[in-house]
């Protein structure tokens with residue numbers, strides 16, 4: 001294949017978790033309610049020449065305020081696979097909710113890829129609504145505004161190739177400017193969906209997560225993800241513990257902490 005893009009490795013790195021119930025994760029309720037915990041991840045897309053950090057998580061202070069269990073800082077998580085936050089050059093933000101864009105001070109060098117529409121949403125009229133702004137942190141949003149004034153934000157409108165083999169695609173829905181990331185790997189096109197689908201059951205049962213700005217866009221987003229991904233097994237959900245259960249660990253020591261989602265899942269039931 002002439003001029004095929006290089007293949008990337010993709011790591012899903014867990015940094016926090018919370019206990020929750022199934023009924024909290026779906027708009028259309030299930031008859032039976034059972035415990036369904038939620039994992040919190042950052043991701044890293046690693047090529048021969050460059051690494052791209054996808055999202056930067058929240059800090060221990062925010063975890064305490066919201067009753068989440070903070071296991072490690074995302075910077076510590078990245079260090080487990082050899083990425084230093086202080087020298088990281090690229091961050092792709094899926095969206096600006098508190099669990100995705102904190103800790104920016106730990107990444108002083110990174111250029112930031114973000115949908116322009118997401119900043120508009122996070123600082124616009126809808127933030128007058130408590131129900132919509134409660135998943136944002138005003139401190140994290142302010143840090144991103146500061147990064148903009150420091151010439152570090154590379155705005156995207158819609159679709160953009162970040163590097164050959166890595167592109168971002170606006171889908172909206174969960175937040176107005178949410179984007180998914182499509183990555184070329186040895187097994188084909190993988191889509192890091194982030195919160196375009198929190199759990200596999202959201203997209204595969206077409207049952208949206210209840211924290212949502214626009215349900216219609218969220219459903220359209222599921223279609224976009226299916227179009228962009230090579231198969232169902234190439235979709236990486238944003239908060240599902242099944243990611244660590246299904247995909248091979250980055251090493252024996254990192255079992256339950258870091259999964260290689262560029263590789264095929266070990267099982268898929």
Ligand SMILES: [Zn+2]
Nearest residue numbers: 097099195238
């Ligand atoms: Zn999230």
